[in-house]
Amino acid sequence: MTTPTRTSLIQGASRGIGLEMVRRVLDLEPDSQVIATCRNPDSSAELSSLAAEHPHRLRVLAMDVTEENTIARAAERVATHTGELVRLVNVAGVLHGPTFSPEKKLGHIDPEALRQVFAVNAFGPLLVAKHFFEFLRHDQRSVFASLSARVGSISDNRLGGWYAYRGSKAAQNMFTKTLSIELGRVCPRAIVIGLHPGTVDTELSKPFQRGVPAARLFEPARAAADLLAVMGSVTPDQTGKVFDFRGDEIEP
Numbered sequence: 001m002t003t004p005t006r007t008s009l010i011q012g013a014s015r016g017i018g019l020e021m022v023r024r025v026l027d028l029e030p031d032s033q034v035i036a037t038c039r040n041p042d043s044s045a046e047l048s049s050l051a052a053e054h055p056h057r058l059r060v061l062a063m064d065v066t067e068e069n070t071i072a073r074a075a076e077r078v079a080t081h082t083g084e085l086v087r088l089v090n091v092a093g094v095l096h097g098p099t100f101s102p103e104k105k106l107g108h109i110d111p112e113a114l115r116q117v118f119a120v121n122a123f124g125p126l127l128v129a130k131h132f133f134e135f136l137r138h139d140q141r142s143v144f145a146s147l148s149a150r151v152g153s154i155s156d157n158r159l160g161g162w163y164a165y166r167g168s169k170a171a172q173n174m175f176t177k178t179l180s181i182e183l184g185r186v187c188p189r190a191i192v193i194g195l196h197p198g199t200v201d202t203e204l205s206k207p208f209q210r211g212v213p214a215a216r217l218f219e220p221a222r223a224a225a226d227l228l229a230v231m232g233s234v235t236p237d238q239t240g241k242v243f244d245f246r247g248d249e250i251e252p
Helices: 016-028 045-053 068-079 111-136 163-186 220-233
Strands: 006-011 032-038 058-062 087-090 142-147 190-196 242-244
Touching: 006 016, 006 111, 016 032, 016 045, 016 087, 016 220, 032 045, 045 058, 058 068, 068 111, 087 111, 087 220, 111 142, 111 163, 142 163, 142 220, 163 190, 190 220
Parallel strands: 006 032, 006 087, 032 058, 087 142, 142 190, 190 242
Antiparallel strands: none
């Protein structure tokens, strides 16, 4: 039996792109192990089923990116299993919720909604980086990737609106750049990037899919495959940048 030697951590793996990434890595990288994290592992029947199918290769842990103590506990548990990660992907993100939607004008701005969106989209990946930084410091190539969005590009903003989402993704992109500099100083083979998946058929985009051509609305499995391919192709000299699902750089 092949002994797994590479470990990936995928945060936000209970459904959608995260779940499909877990599935794809398990299928296509037989020498690897996967750590899947999400807020409530018991609520994902599909993730539990995958764990049952791969008891020696998939570990499922609780982690809520808005609760730093859960990130710290997850890092402690990962440390009992491995000291190195070759891939860490933050998939968790929020655009709307039961009490708020993307703002169309200034009058729609709500401070509590701003806090919720920034907590997940901007602060979340940064806190994950804080607690998992040392897992990326090794002599193998490693990738720290966070799902971003084209609307986080300041130069690409032509329509306005969506203050919280645009702002949180722009902040995330700045954190990505800053982290890439710090990690690059101690680990030249480490790569830190943001990823724009396009419009994916998930709960996040569902209220906003009207008018999206069928050819531009991607299934989660397709998006997962595309983003994993981008992660596999980027080089250390591209660290700190944001790329779309085709591997094209998105300007800040």
